[in-house]
Amino acid sequence: xxxxxxxxxxxxxxxxxxxxxxxxxxxxxxxxxxxxxxxxxxxxxxxxxxxxxxxxxxxxxxxxxxxxxxxxxxxxxxxxxxxxxxxxxxxxxxxxxxxxx
Amino acid sequence: xxxxxxxxxxxxxxxxxxxxxxxxxxxxxxxxxxxxxxxxxxxxxxxxxxxxxxxxxxxxxxxxxxxxxxxxxxxxxxxxxxxxxxxxxxxxxxxxxxxxxxxxxxxxxxxxxxxxxxxxxxxxxxxxxxxxxxxxxxxxxxxxxxxxxxxxxxxxxxxxxxx
Numbered sequence: 001x002x003x004x005x006x007x008x009x010x011x012x013x014x015x016x017x018x019x020x021x022x023x024x025x026x027x028x029x030x031x032x033x034x035x036x037x038x039x040x041x042x043x044x045x046x047x048x049x050x051x052x053x054x055x056x057x058x059x060x061x062x063x064x065x066x067x068x069x070x071x072x073x074x075x076x077x078x079x080x081x082x083x084x085x086x087x088x089x090x091x092x093x094x095x096x097x098x099x100x101x
Numbered sequence: 102x103x104x105x106x107x108x109x110x111x112x113x114x115x116x117x118x119x120x121x122x123x124x125x126x127x128x129x130x131x132x133x134x135x136x137x138x139x140x141x142x143x144x145x146x147x148x149x150x151x152x153x154x155x156x157x158x159x160x161x162x163x164x165x166x167x168x169x170x171x172x173x174x175x176x177x178x179x180x181x182x183x184x185x186x187x188x189x190x191x192x193x194x195x196x197x198x199x200x201x202x203x204x205x206x207x208x209x210x211x212x213x214x215x216x217x218x219x220x221x222x223x224x225x226x227x228x229x230x231x232x233x234x235x236x237x238x239x240x241x242x243x244x245x246x247x248x249x250x251x252x253x254x255x256x257x258x259x260x261x262x263x264x
Contacts (some may be wrong), residue, residue: 002144007108019119025192044154051224070162070166072250079259083258
C-alpha cells in the first residue's frame with residue numbers, strides 16, 4: 001500500500017457522511033436503503049485499509065461477512081418495502097405510519 | 102506516484118457518485134450513481150492489493166445487490182419525485198448533523214501517522230480462503246444459514262399481505 005492510511009480513512013469518513021446525509025435527507029425508502037449500503041461500503045473501505053496496513057488478513061474476512069449481511073439486509077429490506085407499498089401505495093417515509101395506531 | 106494518482110482518481114469518482122446518488126431525484130438515477138460509486142470503491146481495493154475483495158465488491162454489490170434494487174424500483178413503478186422548494190427544519194438539522202459527523206471523522210482519521218506502510222501484496226483469494234476455512238469456519242457456516250433465513254424471510258414478506 002503506497003498511499004498513506006490516513007487518506008483512505010478520510011475518504012471513508014466522507015463517504016460515510018454522504019450516506020448519513022442520504023438517510024437524513026431523503027424521503028424515499030429505497031434511496032435510504034441505498035444510503036445504508038453506501039455507509040456499509042465506507043466501513044468496508046476502512047476495514048480493508050487498516051487490514052492491509054497492519055498486515056492482518058482477518059479484516060478482509062470480516063469484510064466478506066459484512067458483504068453477506070448487507071446482501072441479506074437488502075433482500076429483507078426491499079421485501080418489507082414491497083409489502084408496505086402493497087398496503088399503503090407509497091414509499092414516502094413520512095407517509096408510512098404503521099406504528100402510530 | 103501511480104498509486105497516489107489512482108487513489109485520487111477513484112476517490113474523486115466515488116465522492117462525486119455518492120453526491121450524485123444523494124441529490125438525484127429519480128431513484129433509478131440514484132441507483133446508477135451508486136453502482137458507479139461501488140465500482141470505484143472496487144478500484145480503491147485494487148490499489149490496496151486486495152484483489153479478492155475487489156472482485157467480490159463488483160460481483161456482490163455492483164452486480165447482485167444493485168440489480169435487486171433496480172428490480173424493486175421498476176417493480177413499484179414509481180413516479181419521479183417532485184421538486185422540493187420548501188426547506189424544513191429537519192433538512193437544516195440533518196445538514197448540520199451530517200457536517201458535524203464529517204468534521205469529526207476527518208479530524209480523527211487525519212490525526213494519525215501519515216507515512217505509507219510497507220506491508221502489501223496480501224489479500225489474494227488464497228490468503229483469505231486459508232483464514233476463512235480454518236479459523237473462521239464456524240462463522241462462515243453461520244453466514245450461510247443467515248443467507249438462507251434471509252431468502253425465506255424475503256419471499257414470505259413479499260408474497261403475503263399483512264395488515
